[in-house]
Amino acid sequence: MFSSLWIAKTGLDAQQTEMDVISNNLANASTTGFKSSRANFQDLMYQNEGQPGGQTTEQTQTPSGMLLGTGVKVVGTEKLFTQGAITQTGNSLDVAVQGNGFLQVTMPDGTIAYTRDGSLQEDSTGQLVTSDGYPVTPAITLPTNVNSVTIGTDGTVSVTSNGSTKPTTIGTIQLANFVNPAGLESMGQNLYLETESSGTAQTGQPGVNGMGTLSQGSLESSNTNVVEEMVNMIQAQRTYEMNSKSISAVDDMLSFVIQHT
């Protein structure tokens, strides 16, 4: 009956979602390897109450139709995989991916998850794990009595043991890439899962076949652009206010009818 109320409500919903996305981006402005999201809006279906170009007589056509829009919706949130700034940490087990690609980790249920968070650590058995304890795939185990660890730009991990001067290669970190990284499912903990829309993971050595390179002793910061998010936040807030104004205008119209008839 009163479509305006519902149309304005879709506007409020969409701006609320936009605020949720912005808040999440800002909340993760200092999360290592975090990729910011963007909400994509789309106008909803139009109610066709008169086809444009319909024949009014055999010779004449209506110049325009009667199409009533029914509001707006958030059609999706899209991760923006632009490079975050690389910050030096000096920790030899921190790696940042420069360019395309994700580090692979094995989840407890055996599935592979993907991450850009390269703050790696050593667990009790010497295996390289993420800060949540998920082992890096392919598995790399550091021997005991390690003096220093070197991770090359191509992913080669070599160690020198105490009492030895000759480094030994113990494994290679591989990266995975996707046709459509925006289609990955974010599962939190800085991890992503492969989906139908991301395509299957293509693995390879860093620096080869378009994969990014690794940079030891540094981490990739969040790619949240704080200033941009602030501007988006102001815009979302104002659009929200305008839509709530629509609701109150229609409400006033209705209350006027009730009071004056």
Place this chain on the structure above:
Amino acid sequence: MDRSVYIAMTGATQTMRAQDAVSHNLANASTVGFKAELSAFQSVPVLGPGANTRINAVAQGVGADETQGSIQHTGRSLDVAVNGPGWVAVQAADGTEAYTRAGNLQLDADGNLTDSRGNPVMGTSGPIDIPQSSKISVGTDGTISSVPMGQGPDTIAAVGQIKLVNPDPTQMSEGSDGLMHMNDGSTADTDSTVTITSGALEASNVNPSSELVKMISLSRQYEMQVRSIKTSEDDADDSSKLLQAS
């Protein structure tokens, strides 16, 4: 029964309908590539026996406001904004070609270029398929070039060209799917004068202040129609009192 009540009622209903269009525009104040819906009142004489004194107002959509929305830079290579007049061709759900200005393009898992609704983007020779690339760039004429995965940055391959069209606006109208379609069901020709900017999006061209003013003016108009209904009622009351007195 006095017909003015009926005329005032249709007036109020149509004002509410025009208010729907205003709400829809405000709801889409941040939708990429959205064009504000224009509506106008048209007078339609009430046909039938009797003097031709009754005119209904009918809120009529008069198409979309085609002015350019502001260009916002995003830096994402698959975001394209059309400069000036023109449209990006996509394949609508029914298989026909339709046109949009929402340039937040995406890639699906098979590497097909789609718009944000998932409709395939039309190239000058059919839908565009982009191989797995380490870098994609879009030229001002819609040419898409990619550095294929596993190749050096010097091996740039042109993988397609987005079909850009600019038919006479009177030949197109908006469909219920929010895309523009040719009125006669034909396919628009590629227009080489249309250019796009990559790494930017065209914002909605809704002017919030003018929409808010329109909203206030429609609200007042509505109140006047209701007042007119009330006056008709009072008149009817008065005449029935006269009848009682005689």
